[in-house]
Amino acid sequence: MNRFFAKMFILLCINISTHASVWNNPHSSKKIETDTLFSSFSVPLKKLDPVQSYNAIEWAVISQIYEPPLQYNYLKRPYELEPLALIKMPEIRYLDKDNHEVDEDSKDLMYSEYRLDLRKDIKYQNHPAFVKNADGTLKYSGLNEDALEKINSIDDFKEVETRRLLASDYEYSIKRMAVRQNHSPILDNMQAYIVGLETFSQKITKIVKEKDQAGQWTDLRDYSIEGVHVINDSVLIIKIKGKYPQFSYWLSMNFFAPIPWEADLFYYQKGLIEKNITLNWFPVGTGAYYLAENNPNKRMRLLVNPNYHPEKYPSLSIEESQKLKVPKELLEDSGKKLPFIKEVIYSLEKESIPLWNKFLQGYYDASGISSEAFDQAVQISSAGSMDLSDEMRKKGIKMRGSVEPSIFYMAFNMTDPIVGGYTEAAKKLRQAISIAQNQEEYISIFINERGIAAQGPIPPGIFGYEEGEKGTNRVIYDWVDGKRVRKPMEIAKRLLAEAGYPGGISEITGKVLKLHYDATATGPDDRALMDWQRKQFAKLGIELVIRSTDYNRFQRKVRKGKVQLFSWGWNADYPDPENFLFLLYGPNAKVKTNGAGINSSNYQNPKFDALFDEVKTMKNSPERKKKIEKMLEIVREDAPWIWGVHPTSMALFHEWYQNVLPHAMSNNTLKYKRVNAKLRASKQKEWNQPQIQPLIFFVLLMIMIGFVSHRVYKNRQKAVIAKEEH
Numbered sequence: 001m002n003r004f005f006a007k008m009f010i011l012l013c014i015n016i017s018t019h020a021s022v023w024n025n026p027h028s029s030k031k032i033e034t035d036t037l038f039s040s041f042s043v044p045l046k047k048l049d050p051v052q053s054y055n056a057i058e059w060a061v062i063s064q065i066y067e068p069p070l071q072y073n074y075l076k077r078p079y080e081l082e083p084l085a086l087i088k089m090p091e092i093r094y095l096d097k098d099n100h101e102v103d104e105d106s107k108d109l110m111y112s113e114y115r116l117d118l119r120k121d122i123k124y125q126n127h128p129a130f131v132k133n134a135d136g137t138l139k140y141s142g143l144n145e146d147a148l149e150k151i152n153s154i155d156d157f158k159e160v161e162t163r164r165l166l167a168s169d170y171e172y173s174i175k176r177m178a179v180r181q182n183h184s185p186i187l188d189n190m191q192a193y194i195v196g197l198e199t200f201s202q203k204i205t206k207i208v209k210e211k212d213q214a215g216q217w218t219d220l221r222d223y224s225i226e227g228v229h230v231i232n233d234s235v236l237i238i239k240i241k242g243k244y245p246q247f248s249y250w251l252s253m254n255f256f257a258p259i260p261w262e263a264d265l266f267y268y269q270k271g272l273i274e275k276n277i278t279l280n281w282f283p284v285g286t287g288a289y290y291l292a293e294n295n296p297n298k299r300m301r302l303l304v305n306p307n308y309h310p311e312k313y314p315s316l317s318i319e320e321s322q323k324l325k326v327p328k329e330l331l332e333d334s335g336k337k338l339p340f341i342k343e344v345i346y347s348l349e350k351e352s353i354p355l356w357n358k359f360l361q362g363y364y365d366a367s368g369i370s371s372e373a374f375d376q377a378v379q380i381s382s383a384g385s386m387d388l389s390d391e392m393r394k395k396g397i398k399m400r401g402s403v404e405p406s407i408f409y410m411a412f413n414m415t416d417p418i419v420g421g422y423t424e425a426a427k428k429l430r431q432a433i434s435i436a437q438n439q440e441e442y443i444s445i446f447i448n449e450r451g452i453a454a455q456g457p458i459p460p461g462i463f464g465y466e467e468g469e470k471g472t473n474r475v476i477y478d479w480v481d482g483k484r485v486r487k488p489m490e491i492a493k494r495l496l497a498e499a500g501y502p503g504g505i506s507e508i509t510g511k512v513l514k515l516h517y518d519a520t521a522t523g524p525d526d527r528a529l530m531d532w533q534r535k536q537f538a539k540l541g542i543e544l545v546i547r548s549t550d551y552n553r554f555q556r557k558v559r560k561g562k563v564q565l566f567s568w569g570w571n572a573d574y575p576d577p578e579n580f581l582f583l584l585y586g587p588n589a590k591v592k593t594n595g596a597g598i599n600s601s602n603y604q605n606p607k608f609d610a611l612f613d614e615v616k617t618m619k620n621s622p623e624r625k626k627k628i629e630k631m632l633e634i635v636r637e638d639a640p641w642i643w644g645v646h647p648t649s650m651a652l653f654h655e656w657y658q659n660v661l662p663h664a665m666s667n668n669t670l671k672y673k674r675v676n677a678k679l680r681a682s683k684q685k686e687w688n689q690p691q692i693q694p695l696i697f698f699v700l701l702m703i704m705i706g707f708v709s710h711r712v713y714k715n716r717q718k719a720v721i722a723k724e725e726h
Helices: 002-022 056-062 145-149 167-178 187-191 197-213 261-266 270-274 318-324 352-360 390-394 424-436 439-446 489-498 524-538 551-560 578-584 606-615 622-638 677-687 693-725
Strands: 036-041 070-072 081-083 091-095 111-117 228-232 235-241 289-295 299-304 343-348 378-380 386-388 398-403 406-412 451-453 477-480 483-486 514-519 543-548 565-571 641-653
Touching: 145 270, 167 187, 167 197, 167 228, 167 235, 167 261, 187 197, 386 390, 386 398, 424 489, 424 524, 424 622, 424 641, 439 451, 439 524, 439 641, 514 524, 514 551, 524 543, 551 565, 578 606, 578 622, 606 622
Parallel strands: 036 343, 514 543, 514 565
Antiparallel strands: 070 081, 091 111, 111 235, 228 235, 289 299, 299 343, 378 386, 398 641, 406 565, 406 641, 451 641, 477 483
16 A cells, blocks of 8 residues: 555656646647747637728738738837838829829819839738639539538638739728728728729619618629729729828728728628628738637637738838847848748736736736736836836836827716816816816826826927927926926916906806716726726816716717817827817817817817918828917817827837837737747746645645555454454
């Protein structure tokens, strides 16, 4: 018996030593040592169709798969467009009403014509939609019931093929955008620009509806848009109304990614739709990666597209790199073939704390910083600057961050009889409230210093934004000893009195000024923020009444102008000031557009609107900047918003994850990054040595108990035998 326990102990020790390094690793040891990136997702991705998706989480995936005509340079700041699927930047011609070419500054300019010249070496990922029979017909376009019984996933198709990217594929994507049943979020916007798109949309939407009811697929190749022309396999022309320089930015978005008609037909089959084999689930693109696995309850997996066209890591001249202050390590791969990472595995992680712990163990290559992990990850100096904590530094973890091209603000409804209007008294009321709202305190308490106080609608990194004294909102701040200082409350109270509310009491009614703030904050976690908001108004003697509601009702109230105060936000679609200034453009006011406009505060100032009409089509220049400065002076004085916060994004990553550079405008950046797999495997082993001593102690204890029990049992047996013999 003693020999048995000894053998068991020896076998256990051998097993522990053999498998010690992989006990708690969620990934296989073979994968860890390959060029594989390990990331995560917290909610299932529902829309991977590029014409529909407008979600940052979804774009993080589909931007690796699809390729619109243009992309942003990975290294250059300010953000700069460059060809992706094109051989050069679009050629733009300006035309009069008779389609005669005119100068871009001509008063006769009626149209802009964009010529897109495609590369000829781009192919789609391998996919069953492209497989043809000997007679040239598509093999899998009309699957019968017997064939469908054997199909449960896209991987069940035995044959796959590819083909070259064509100009008609980009035309087809614009046509799909026009079909109302596809619910493209930018259709209404594009109808205002692309010639003939609105008329085409009305026509094709009816046709698709009729054919859908008859169970028939609509071949969009049979219909045409007036302003979209395929010249040949490699040239597409898009004609837009007037002059709209920002259209080039739209050509870098996934909405304009190519869709092959074969895929549209393939995924129309009812039998495949019933099995959730759709374009929303299995994209078909020309990008650096393709979606090899999509299991929303477990993981998603990207693999390198074997047909990916030649592309190299961007290069900068010495002068450019010095001017842009690009770290040297980001230039080491200049000119090398992309992509570096061969596989990306996204694992489902619903909770932030387990995700954070796995990152610290080295099982995820990068991580955001949740509020729970902030104090562990970041230390804030007495001057207010943020840096990595000593714990993170010791592990070789790095941090990169940037101010997002976004703004979160509190808006006054300018049609409201109390907080709205353009009288001096109304302006002073809004200015007083704006001074009292201590955004610096909000940033410190609620977002862990991850943001900067906004001075106007334009965020850093966008043309028209100014740093320092020149960019300071003088209505709200003073410039003291080289620093921006919020005006004292005495000034806010004086402005409030001049507005007719001394001490927060109305001179007309003799009652406390009561304002209503509509919010979607309904949970217990929002209580602290709402209490803080009340205190900001209470400093002026104003009573803030918070009306919480669900998001749908909140949106309806904002659309109809039935609110007084509310919070809102905006993320840049593209890096141009027009994309922020139009939030305050009078014709975009929600009450004037039956809720469709983007100007949620319903602000209207003729001087501002006139300047906007001028700057929206101008190229960046000193003249444009002067006009923007005038616009900022106007809105700062009118104060339709409490200029809130430009948030700062921060990301942590391990030293083996390389070429990491935040890029707020671009999502197709995985192809630039690389992983040092050997270093990762080494660090994981170092950080995750199993603590086997307690287990050994437990086993020894069990052996001792077993040994003692065995001896007691033997002794009892001997006593029984001896008693029977007597």
